[in-house]
Amino acid sequence: MRESTAGRRRAVRLPAVVWLTLVWVLLWDRPTVANLLSGLVLAVLLQLAFPLPPVGPQLRLRPFGLAVFALRAAADLLHSAGPLAWQAAGGRGRCARNSVIAVPLRTRSDSILTIMAIALSATPGTLVLDVRHSDATLFLHVLGAGDDAAVAKARRDVQALERRTVRAFGTRDDLRALAGDGT
Amino acid sequence: MTAVLGAVAAVLFLAAVCTLVRIVRGPSMLDRAMALDVLLAVIMAGLGVSAVAEGDTWVMPTLLALSLLAFVGSVAVARFLVPHAARPDEPDQGADA
Amino acid sequence: MRTAFTAALLLLGAGASLSAGLGVLRLPDLFTRMHAATKSQAVGLLLVLAGVGVRFPTVEVLTSLALVALLQLITVPVAAHLVGRAAYRTGRVDRGLLHTDELERALEAPDED
Structure with a gap:
């Protein structure tokens, strides 16, 4: 301490x-x-x-990206209630299998990571279990990801969310990190 | 409107009963903490509905206080009640909360 | 018209809350129950708050409601993450329900840095 x-x-x-x-x-x-x-x-x-330690590189608000991010997050939040209600009503036996997946992120900013973790908890079927800071990897519990195709899709979804988050809040360095990796 | 409010209250009551059963059943403290969170959200929703029913907004400060304090319970349980599994190679290296 | 809108929002919110309650009661393991708890709970409460806001569209009520909604959106993920993390680390995972588990591998493999 x-x-x-x-x-x-x-x-x-x-x-x-x-x-x-x-x-x-x-x-x-x-x-x-x-x-x-x-x-x-x-x-x-x-x-x-109550002085706090500096939080590293600050965020930069980008109005257009922010609008896309907020609309998509709201849509996800409303959408996430539906399938869950279906599964809850369907009962024990019909629950599909789930997965715990690791998603490596391309940006290293803690601020971006925080915003993503909050947005992910609004996204249908994902739950943040753990974070590895050393290489910015998120560990998620994904509902209903019962085969490899579903796991790959979940990973792509999270990386799309990362792209949206960086376009809404990222600094220039974050954008460069995103572009540097291709994809 | 009265009928609708009655239906809403009944549905919220059912939801509260479901979470109460989970709190009683457990099986772990974490299940109970999570169910308690949901119960608090249901209670807050009920307070909002009561404001609409009475046509008065005296519940607003209560809602504010609950929204500030609701998550403290499960955070405390998650942090302190569960014995921390000692692993030499924890995935997070930073000093996290 | 406004009354009907309020009624619709309250009913939808109560329905989402009930699905949270049912999910918490009926889903098979802690993690699936947490999915139901965190999402449906937030949606239900936000819809009910929106209904209250439509019924009392005054500055006082709307500012309070905005703050309640904001706090809810910030605190629910925090609590969910901490509970999920504690649950995983105390071994409350039902392996029979999992297809893959990449966190287990990460916890077992030595970390280079």
Whole structure:
């Protein structure tokens, strides 16, 4: 724990200020000037009082990619309820076999990995079990992947999600990592 | 509208009963933690429905508090209640949470 | 019209919640049950919240609902991942239900770096 506290610097970061102020205003139910100002003051004070270690390369929001990513995630979330309901109603005996698969990612950014993990839990039939940071590999439990073709399809789906995520949030380096690998 | 609200309440009640049976049955603590999460979500949905039924929104702060605290239970169980399987070669190398 | 919309959203949300409950009760192992729990639970709650938002379209309620939905979307994956990870590592995997298991190989193979 020692070395991680040593890396913490007292710094006020603008994205964090915006985010904390937004939550504060939402908590107070109505956007008034007083709420906005008190939120800004609190956000700055909080960051000075509780410094966090830097999270590495920051995200870069890309409006077009972000729209594609958000629409697809919402569609996936709504879609994921259907087949599961079918399986739940179908009972024990009809449950297909599943797989635990490893998906190597092409980008190494922790931020991208985090966003992907959240998006994956909205995608039908995937559950993040583990992450290996050393080579950015995700381990997923895939529902209903009972043969090699289904496993390959699941892996392609995750890599497509990675492409969408990087196009929505990636820095220039992430985009280069994505392009460098062909596919 | 009253009939619809009654039906919605009945369906939510059924869902809550299902999760309660799973909580009682287990078999592991993790099953219970997960079922408890679902039960809390069902309770939150029920609070929302009650707001519509009463035409009053006093439940909003309750919903907020529940949404902040709901996941703490299963995180605590996953972290502390389950004996950590000691493996020399864990797949994650970083200092994770 | 708005009442009908609210009613539809509440009914759909309750249906999704019920499918979460049924899934948690009836699916055969912890991991499949978690699939049902995390997805249907989030969908059900979000639909019900949307119904409440349609019924009370005021700034106060909508901001609270937005925050509840946001927190739900952020926290559910965290809890699901931690439970799934703990479950796998304590050996609660039913091998009979698995086609391949690439994590087991990764845990057994020595890690180079």
